[in-house]
Amino acid sequence: MMTTTEGPTADTPHGGQHTGCSGEQQPAESPFQQQTPAKVRDLHLTDSVHSARDDARAQGGQAGEWMPYLPASAGPHCPPGVDRAALVWAETVAPGGYTHKVVARGSRLRFDDPTGDACAHLLLFNALEPVERLNVADTQKIPWQAYLGVNHPLLSGDGRIMAVVSGDSSGRHDAFCGTTTDAWNARKYGDARPEGPSPSGRGLFVKAAAKHGLNRRDLPPSVSFFQGVRVQADGALTWQGSAGPGAHVELVAEMPLLVLVANVAHPLDPRPGYVVGPLRVHAWRGAATGPDEERFTATPELHRAYLNTVDYCEARGL
């Protein structure tokens, strides 16, 4: 099964592969280095409760390539210009991993694609009333624009802005293809298990949603960042790939949000291997878009969507 993971990122295996486990990440000076191959069993003395406890505790404090950084202000990748003390979320999501967070109204979210191979599949829910959720059809139809970019609102089906794209150095995103299903990945990679080498985005969304009491019934179509798709005149969907390493996208949460993120290969990625890179996620405290900001009245549709959103939040005491 593992042989289906291949390609340019073969040296950065997909997430969940025992990241942070001391058995696979021994320091270079490990006394066990000469024992090849070192077996995990040989690296841990756990023959009593005390030794097991000591062994486990000795693993704390290690750093992995992908992990949450707690507190967020201690994260190693604080975005430029951001007050480190204002960070509420700092995490590097593994390739093939997922994450989720509830963030306050006004929070700023930033996704970074350090390798050019991340693909951030995103679902948004009103954190207070999760029946209000991202509606991709309205997100494309209302602004008269299918391609996501700066000032593009991510709309709910209730006529309100959940979040708005406030920064974008990539320009390669997709609101057409959603994320991958088990059927898709099983066919394309031979495996779609969430614990396997090529998990589907939907399989990860199901787990992220479940941790908030939601189930597959609650998963509408998603949007994705960093791997673009364009529509040809005959309707053909063409995959653009990424803008390269270092791209980022920023959002403003215009209401309290439950954010679900799956970092998996895009459905139309033509590469034979399951290629996906780590995804950095940051959030920090901020203010929702206000009436004095240009974006608030940038288009008639945006203006009314903001009026609806502010109306909701004011009445809700937010």
Place this chain on the structure above:
Amino acid sequence: MATSQTENTAPATPGANTVNTVKTHPTASGGTVASTVPVGAVYAEGSALDWGASLVEGAVVLDEQVSPNAPWSAVVAEGHVLTIVDVGGNQSADCVLYNADDPEERYSVPDTLAWQGNAYVRTGTVLRSNEGRPLMTVVANEIDRQDTIGGACGKESNTLRYGHHVMFHHGCRENFLAEASRRGLGVRDLVSNLNWFMNVPVEADGALGIVDGMSAPGRRVAVRAETDVLVLVSNCPQMNNPCNDFNPTPLRMIVVDPPSPPSPASPASPASPDGASRRPARGPGTPEGAA
């Protein structure tokens, strides 16, 4: 604005909507009714209607008419074919599909688009679920392309497009909720949908929108159920965009049980319009049914 004003409604035009007025509306049966309910565009007297017939031969198991603005639903059994007739032309039939035995499996726009590598629905398009599985297959289609990007109108989203004065206009989301509730489903079950007979082009720069339709009275589409499917339809009330030519008209829904194929074990004849989907689907990344 005076509420006692009475107007005879001509076929509505964009911007012709007024609020808080009493209007007399022609009815489908030829009468008129006076009402303060803001229905905007109404079924225009003298509309050309073509009630059509099934696009596929077979024993008729269901034949129903859907009033302008109204919802409809039915379970279409595996192998049966639903023909939707655009009786008055350019009448958007907003549609969501569910696995009848497991409604948590339902129509998925992105899966349908990604599997076929194309943004439009045409003959051969396999309408896929959120699990990637086939729910229905388009076996015949009498317009250039069918829409599944534009989604459904709703009271709330309409306020973003047209202003807050349209809040009390009926919308497809209302129809979906009303009809879904009869089937034990609710707002959590509403997802992006199909729009039979609606025209939503995507321009090179990503601009998209609902534009004048490409249908006509009597144009049809036929979809075959690949499993037992609950079909939920809103006969779109939208009166603020061209999805129904500003003239909501009826739909006819005909379900037939086609004759059994001569040899069920062998692939369907390539000459058959439904031949493609009976064969194993091609792999992801390979466009399917994107004729």
